[in-house]
Amino acid sequence: MPDYASYLRLDELLALQDHAGEHDEHLFIVVHQSYELWFKQILREIDYLNARLDEGDLARANHTMGRILVILKVLVTKVDILETLTPLEFLAFRDRLEAGSGFQSLQFRALEFALGHKREAPLQQYASGSRSYSELQQRLRAPGLWDHFLRFLATQGVAVPETQLQRDVSQPPTPDPALQAVLIEVYRNSPPLAEFCERMVDLDEGLQEWRYRHVQMVQRTIGNKPGTGGSSGAEYLATTLLRPLFPDLWAIRTEF
Numbered sequence: 440m441p442d443y444a445s446y447l448r449l450d451e452l453l454a455l456q457d458h459a460g461e462h463d464e465h466l467f468i469v470v471h472q473s474y475e476l477w478f479k480q481i482l483r484e485i486d487y488l489n490a491r492l493d494e495g496d497l498a499r500a501n502h503t504m505g506r507i508l509v510i511l512k513v514l515v516t517k518v519d520i521l522e523t524l525t526p527l528e529f530l531a532f533r534d535r536l537e538a539g540s541g542f543q544s545l546q547f548r549a550l551e552f553a554l555g556h557k558r559e560a561p562l563q564q565y566a567s568g569s570r571s572y573s574e575l576q577q578r579l580r581a582p583g584l585w586d587h588f589l590r591f592l593a594t595q596g597v598a599v600p601e602t603q604l605q606r607d608v609s610q611p612p613t614p615d616p617a618l619q620a621v622l623i624e625v626y627r628n629s630p631p632l633a634e635f636c637e638r639m640v641d642l643d644e645g646l647q648e649w650r651y652r653h654v655q656m657v658q659r660t661i662g663n664k665p666g667t668g669g670s671s672g673a674e675y676l677a678t679t680l681l682r683p684l685f686p687d688l689w690a691i692r693t694e695f
Contacts, residue, residue, distance in 0.1 A: 463524055464532035470517050478546035481510055485553045485584060492591040497631060500591075504638045511645035518652040522659060529660050545571045548578075554646065555583035555684050557611050582608045585685055588639065589618075595632065597625060614686045622691050636688055643684045 444450065455472060459465035484507050491500040548561045557579055565572040582590075586608050593599045600617045626633040683689050 459532075460535060461532040463528040464535065466520070467524065467529070467532070470520055474514065474517060475544065475546055477510055477514060478544070478550055481507055482546065482550055482553060484510070485550075489582075489584060489587040492587045495591065495594055497591075497635060501635060501638065504635070504642065508638070508641050508645055511642070511649060514649050515645075515652055518649070518656050522656050524660060526660055526662075533661075545575065548575055552578035552581075553583060554642075555585045555611055556682070557583065557609055579609050583612075584639075585612045588635075592621075592625070592632065595629075597621060597629075597632070612684070612686060614690050619687050619691050619694070622687060623694055626691070626695070639685055640688050643688070646684065647681070 456465055456468050459468050484503055488500055488503040488507070491497075491503060543564055545565070548564075551557075551561075552575065559579070562572060562575055562579070565575065586606070589599050589603050593604060598621055600615065600621070603615060603618050606612075622636065625636065
């Protein structure tokens with residue numbers, strides 16, 4: 440039987456920070472490595488959630504959504520940790536990042552695609568035919584959470600417009616007044632489905648909160664300087680704010 444250390448492969452895990460050359464760099468590496476672990480877990484949870492929706496298992500879907508929302512809160516708290524780095528402390532090792540940037544995180548791009556924030560541009564960061572390119576392209580072409588949710592609603596007798604059920608899933612969701620009218624009826628007549636809609640809004644809001652905190656953290660650390668890896672830093676990150684994943688669930692707020 441494996442003991443605690445061997446089960447968790449702690450020797451390998453704890454050796455992954457040995458390249459840190461500065462005291463504060465170790466913190467930076469630990470936080471970002473843990474981000475990647477949580478991105479991996481959220482992707483697993485989203486895939487599991489989609490499968491439960493496809494099966495019509497709303498109870499398990501709700502439970503899984505709750506777990507995702509808690510993990511998102513953990514991601515936000517990690518920004519608090521990064522904000523303990525002063526500009527001078529970050530500057531002491533920033534050059535060691537060289538071309539590295541969180542902008543290049545394959546898992547975060549996959550997470551965006553799984554949640555419906557789809558576009559071709561991120562694919563250009565990876566060599567055509569590489570494992571990373573193929574994985575991201577698969578996420579781009581696969582139905583996102585919103586599409587699985589709409590198909591689930593249709594199986595529950597909700598009159599989801601056929602145009603939405605047949606839409607191009609490689610594109611992000613766009614507002615649809617016909618779908619909004621249907622969703623309003625869901626809220627009025629189907630409390631369990633309406634409750635899940637609210638969890639979708641929680642998810643959307645949670646990701647927007649993390650993006651906002653991330654922008655503020657970058658501005659606090661490097662101001663408006665260009666980011667590492669050729670990104671424009673806070674200037675680019677600010678453009679990602681206030682872009683809802685599920686615009687129809689926000690649009691109906693004014694109709695009640």
